[in-house]
Amino acid sequence: MSALIVWKAEYDSGIEFVDAQHRGIVEVANTLFRALESGSNPELARVLALLVEYSESHFAAEEAMLAATPGYPDLAKHRLAHSAFITRVRSQCVSPKPEEVMRFIREWLVHHFLGIDRQYLSYVRPTRAAPSP
């Protein structure tokens, strides 16, 4: 079965809930890709809406973590990046342009996981040490 994004170990941040949610977003993106391949426009619109919903929920959780992280300097920039993604994907929900939106989603997600999401690890990790048993 084809996939838009194949998860790679390098996408893992080591923060359990972030990785679970990132993998969930990739799963929805791959479902979207399959809907595109099947040529079902109603399904495409439905899964696009699901991607928006799932991403909004993850971004809110990630932003809450970062807002509670002392010294993290990029919260405003990070929030903007998240909202730009939502705006772009949501605009495609109204009038899907399949190839364009799939390319955008793949490039944005991989770039985001490997870019700004990696940059917060040096701030988050020290305060998110393994919980005591």
Ligand SMILES: [Fe+2]
């Ligand atoms: Fe992020």
